[in-house]
Amino acid sequence: MTGLRRRFSQLRSRRWLDGRRADGSYGVLWLTPSADEMKEQDWNFPEGRFLAYVLGPTQHGGAPIFIVLNAAPEEIAFQLPKMPECKTWQQLLNTADVRQTVTDFALGSEAKAPPRSVLAFAGSA
Numbered sequence: 001m002t003g004l005r006r007r008f009s010q011l012r013s014r015r016w017l018d019g020r021r022a023d024g025s026y027g028v029l030w031l032t033p034s035a036d037e038m039k040e041q042d043w044n045f046p047e048g049r050f051l052a053y054v055l056g057p058t059q060h061g062g063a064p065i066f067i068v069l070n071a072a073p074e075e076i077a078f079q080l081p082k083m084p085e086c087k088t089w090q091q092l093l094n095t096a097d098v099r100q101t102v103t104d105f106a107l108g109s110e111a112k113a114p115p116r117s118v119l120a121f122a123g124s125a
Helices: 002-007
Strands: 028-031 050-055 065-070 076-079 088-094 103-106 110-113 117-124
Touching: 050 076, 065 110, 110 117
Parallel strands: none
Antiparallel strands: 028 050, 050 065, 065 117, 076 110, 088 103, 088 117
C-alpha cells in the first residue's frame, strides 16, 4: 500500500476531488460495475456492496488509478473502464491474492472482484 501511495500522488490528495470537468479532465470518476459513470439514481442502492472509481492523474502524462471495492460475500463481475489516456490496465493490488501477481487487462475487458476484496489497477499508455 505504501508503494501505491508513493507512485500515485492522487492517493495523497489533501483537497476534495472534482468529478468530470468542462474540459473533459477529471479528478475522480465513480463507476458502475459496467464501467459507466454513475448517475444520481445509481447512488440509491441500500444493499450495494460494490464501489469503483478512477482517480485522474495529477500531472500531465501521469497514470490514472482504478480502484474496485467489493464488500459482498460473493465475487462480483465488473468491466474495466475505457479511458482515452490508457491502452491497458495493469492490476497492482488484489487483497485476495497472497502472491500479488501483476496482470494486464485490455480496456473494456471483464474481470471479477473476489469476495471482500480491494483491487487497484494502473492505467498504462
